[in-house]
Amino acid sequence: MTPRQRRVAIVLGIVAALAAATALVIDALRSNMVFYYSPSQVAAQQAPGGRAFRVGGLVAPGSVRRDGLQVRFVVTDTVQMLPVRYEGLLPDLFREGKGVVAQGRLAADGVFVAQEVLAKHDENYMPPEAADALQRAGKEQP
Template sequence: MKPRHKRIALILGGLAILGMVATLVLNAFQSNLVFFFSPTQVAAGEAPKGKSFRIGGMVREGSLQRQPDGISMRFVVTDTDQDMPVVYKGILPDLFREGKGVVAQGRIGDDGVFAATEVLAKHDENYMPPEAAKAVGDAHERAAANRAAAEAATRTIRP
């Protein structure tokens, strides 16, 4: 084999190995990628079906229920616009409270209930995950716009 052919074969071999490594890295990255959705986005059908994702918002007051087995919990995550029922089997974080921010990772079941595999709670009085804060802010803006539209519709000029 001529030196020129050896060089070309070496370059092609190196490119093939580089391509395989890039494919494996991208595949591993994509399988570990978890997106965040608000309850409003989930209700609108934007969340992936059958795939793991994160949902965040506030834990609705009065929604926390301990199940008979003692380690399963049911609660509702809300962005003040939409609610999402969540089921979690395990020990909740110490800072988990009703009315406080939460992010849960899991999947939506066929019954429409979010089955969480991990629950993360806020760590101080002023913290809320940025995605959850944005979702709550967006929901407040939509609610204010809806109230303004309703008030404008009810204001009619009467002779």
């Protein structure tokens, strides 16, 4: 192998290694992205079936059912309702009628199985995605 061929082989190896590293980084970022959907979008089947995503809106009044650490409640954007199942401790500010964002997956039975539940942190705050979904639904932010 001549010195010129050796240099070309090294450059091609570096380019191939950079391309492989870039592909791995892009794949990792794509698999870790979590998108937000409203209950109306979930009902319209716009949410991914096999991937984790976030759903948000208001906790429907009278919908919270507790059984030990398992909690069932309904998230609504005032147009559609989505049943949610969560196992674990809920945030202290979790209340019926208040804003919530849950992250998880949609089960085959149509229930959203949450791995994480986030509640609003004061009287004037609502997650921006939830506020936008409520506005699109034609309602004012509470």
